[in-house]
Amino acid sequence: MTTFIEIVRRDLRLSMRHGMDTIMVVMFFVLVILLLPLGVGPEPTVLARISGGMIWVSALLASMLSVERLFQTDYEDGSLELLVIQPFMLELTVTAKVISHWLITGLPLLIIAPLLAGMLHTGKDGFAALLLTLAVGTPLLSLIGSIGAALILGARQGSILLSLLVLPLYIPILIFGVSAVDAAIHGLPWRLPVLILGSLLIGLAPFSVWATAAALRETMRR
Amino acid sequence: MLNRFANPIRFLRLADQIQPWAAILTLVLFAAGLYFALFNSPPDYQQGETVRIMYIHVPSAWMALFCYTLLAITSGVAMIWKHPLANLAGRATAPIGATFTFLALITGSIWGKPMWGTWWVWDARLTSMFILFFLYLGYIALQDAFDNAEGGSKAAAILALVGFINVPIIKFSVDWWNTLHQPASVIKFSGPAIHSTMLTPLLLTALAFKGYYVWLFLINMRGEIAEARCRALQVSQIQNAQVAKVATSDARDAHAD
Numbered sequence: 001m002t003t004f005i006e007i008v009r010r011d012l013r014l015s016m017r018h019g020m021d022t023i024m025v026v027m028f029f030v031l032v033i034l035l036l037p038l039g040v041g042p043e044p045t046v047l048a049r050i051s052g053g054m055i056w057v058s059a060l061l062a063s064m065l066s067v068e069r070l071f072q073t074d075y076e077d078g079s080l081e082l083l084v085i086q087p088f089m090l091e092l093t094v095t096a097k098v099i100s101h102w103l104i105t106g107l108p109l110l111i112i113a114p115l116l117a118g119m120l121h122t123g124k125d126g127f128a129a130l131l132l133t134l135a136v137g138t139p140l141l142s143l144i145g146s147i148g149a150a151l152i153l154g155a156r157q158g159s160i161l162l163s164l165l166v167l168p169l170y171i172p173i174l175i176f177g178v179s180a181v182d183a184a185i186h187g188l189p190w191r192l193p194v195l196i197l198g199s200l201l202i203g204l205a206p207f208s209v210w211a212t213a214a215a216l217r218e219t220m221r222r
Numbered sequence: 223m224l225n226r227f228a229n230p231i232r233f234l235r236l237a238d239q240i241q242p243w244a245a246i247l248t249l250v251l252f253a254a255g256l257y258f259a260l261f262n263s264p265p266d267y268q269q270g271e272t273v274r275i276m277y278i279h280v281p282s283a284w285m286a287l288f289c290y291t292l293l294a295i296t297s298g299v300a301m302i303w304k305h306p307l308a309n310l311a312g313r314a315t316a317p318i319g320a321t322f323t324f325l326a327l328i329t330g331s332i333w334g335k336p337m338w339g340t341w342w343v344w345d346a347r348l349t350s351m352f353i354l355f356f357l358y359l360g361y362i363a364l365q366d367a368f369d370n371a372e373g374g375s376k377a378a379a380i381l382a383l384v385g386f387i388n389v390p391i392i393k394f395s396v397d398w399w400n401t402l403h404q405p406a407s408v409i410k411f412s413g414p415a416i417h418s419t420m421l422t423p424l425l426l427t428a429l430a431f432k433g434y435y436v437w438l439f440l441i442n443m444r445g446e447i448a449e450a451r452c453r454a455l456q457v458s459q460i461q462n463a464q465v466a467k468v469a470t471s472d473a474r475d476a477h478a479d
Contacts, residue, residue, distance in 0.1 A: 151377045151381060155377075156367050157367065164363055169384065208384070222373040
């Protein structure tokens, strides 16, 4: 357990000292949202209708862009090897890395999202649904993204490859997240998609952690 | 069985025997299927003549799912038993499966224009097939992204297993969600809900596509095995050259002393 917390703390400390990680992700998120009213026009009704989907899509892209660095820096400076061979279950190490990735990138998105939702006139009803689906959905994005991040280590054109691998797998999360927000905006019951997202999180967590660990082991063997 | 065909030479010998039969079977079944599909089956009472597109569309979609299932199985075999031919089998299957998926999407869209009045709708079945297409492309891209071909195969195997989640979603998407795409009508507990005059050409072309897959798979397999052998030869050639270089330089050093 101490090792687990130590790995989380190490990643947090690294990102604090390198600084920019969190800020870059949030900036990217805000900038993409900023493009939207410029692209489709500033009409409040139009913005309100598409705000849920837009916030979700930009959160998804922000998460995907940042997940590339989850193992990349450790891979380059060699500390990934130490993380793999240390006498500690690799699956737990991966869980710790995913949790720290979510704390560094997912949580800030969650904090800034209400502000952006307000700017896009999402409305009171959509607000709660948006926050709740993002709270359940962004850890899922980090989990699935970690599989892709582990698979592309050492690959040519890694970042383009990462989007090809990860985006198709992100689609179900996007569908359920947006359908909950849309239902809430239209005053319909939105409990079901949130429950599905939650069960996806519980069901996919062990599976994706296993897949990421398997991919990391293969990377070390290369 | 699994171990017996780990030997590529034994596998190739078997492939030599199967391949002509697969080719003949494919051509005969496809000719028969096309005859039934185009001339000897009634037009649908709702869809008219366009129903004949189904005899290509449905088998391609079945093959798309079938190939991905095979891809997941070979990936599992490659990861669990480190079977030397399983990775190559995955490599040989992926392009075929991607092409069948593409064919299913294209024929579906050609059928959708007169029937639904649009080339494309974002419904569950169509979208999940589209995702399947990208999963195939991701698999193929990941394989070739590494300098070390074996490492690429292993990474791709993990991706294939992860992406397998999509296959049941595609299969049941028409039952789970209310969509424009019609629900399953051939494989049902209550028996097929399709008349035998239409079922005959459908099954014939489906079997022809299965045979076609085997035929193409064996051709691809031959190429993959040859490529693996070329790589092994190249590596051993380089190693031999290095050994020879070290030996001559050693001899020269000894002479100088």
